[in-house]
Amino acid sequence: MAPVYPAFPVNKSGHLPVSSTHAIYYEECGLSTGTPIIYLHGGPGGGIEDSDRQYFDPSHYRSILFDQRGSGKSTPHACLEDNTTWHLVSDIEALREHLKIEKWIVFGGSWGSTLALTYSQKHPERCLGLILRGIFTLRREELEWFYQKGADMLFPDYFEPYKAIIPVEERGDMMKAYYKRLTGDNEEERLKCASAWSTWETATSKLMVDPEYIKKVDDPKWALAFARIECHFFVNGGWMRDGQLIEEAHKIKHLPIIIVQGRYDVVCPAKISWDLYQSLGGKDNKNVEYIILDDVGHSAHEKKVELALVDAADKFKSLKA
Structure with a gap:
């Protein structure tokens, strides 16, 4: 497993108006002609960090990162008006269209995995594959x-x-x-x-x-x-029915998916990722790789989790838009 890539700069950033109230901040990094990959941050409300782009080889990927409504540099700050899961799914599509991207890899951890699942189940035709960490499906x-x-x-x-x-x-x-x-x-x-x-x-x-x-x-x-x-x-x-993301996982079972889960994750216990894995077909579905890391918790910033996520992104270099 390779370590995270050395820090590299943002190529382009800006604010995209997505409603009469909200404008989302986004960044483009890496190779401008590379395979597109979008990073979905946790929380919701957490915002992106400079280190989030370092999972992606800048010589191969065109990585897109953005602050979800009310988060980070998006405006207005901490605003709850018109701020739901479905608004965020629409924002991802608006950003994809704005950047003229046909398909991309979707990468998300914790709440980011929730949003990745919601987006991919609604727009599977826009996804090359998914990299998911610390699975959270919003069940009560x-x-x-x-x-x-x-x-x-x-x-x-x-x-x-x-x-x-x-x-x-x-x-x-x-x-x-x-x-x-x-x-x-x-x-x-x-x-x-x-x-x-x-x-x-x-x-x-x-x-x-x-x-x-x-x-x-x-x-x-x-x-x-x-x-x-x-x-x-x-x-x-x-704003979805309880268990919806597990029940509708069949919509994305044809996509290449890598699930990275900490054995001792207290925030999003491993049983959640196991339920998702089983709903995707489990060991019978060769499109899905399920990885349990035995001595980590929830955070993406634990060393073994970082290594596994870089490895997952490197494995997906074979996917082409």
Whole structure:
């Protein structure tokens, strides 16, 4: 397995208006005539980072990265208006058409895998293949495991401050209670809840708790977009029926797909990726490669995960647009 590629610059960037309210920030990197690959960031609300482009060989790929509505450099910041899974799917298509791309490889981890599955199931004819990490399919049981009861059994010391910010009488539905505050008029309360929500997620993202990673939360602008947009999407179940992405996986089973999953992923447990793999045909489907990494958690920034993702992108160099 090869390490991530050395840092390289952005060739072109800009803002694409996608509605009367929203404009999404995007970047083009690598070889302008290369195989197109689009990177879908996590969260939702996380935004892209400079390191995200380093999975893709700049001498082969034309990599496209963008900040989803309300995230990163997209405007307006942390906006929930007209911000749903289906709006984001439409944005991906708008970006593809704007860049005059016929087909591309779709790459996404965590929430990015959710969006990749949603997009590819709606537009399979636009996909050359999928690279997915830390699978998340937005089922209610997945959300309750992490935000209500389940993951707290493994990280009780970090769950306690996340829970403590909500009054006892509202703790029967933590996401609903957070949403009420993250969308309320009290700015101090919004920022306090954004910090608690985001700290819980960053603390549990790696196999070993990484204090440096948790420091991302020190940026209140990032934390507010991350927490508000995530909570908005999750209380609304992603605006799709429960289990839809698993049930409709048959629509993409003909595509080359690589799934990379951490064995000890607490945010998106391995059972989710296993359910997806089975719904794609499991070991009988030679188009799908399922990779379990035995000593990592959820984050793409754990070394073995980085290596596996670079390896996956290198394997897909044989795909042609």
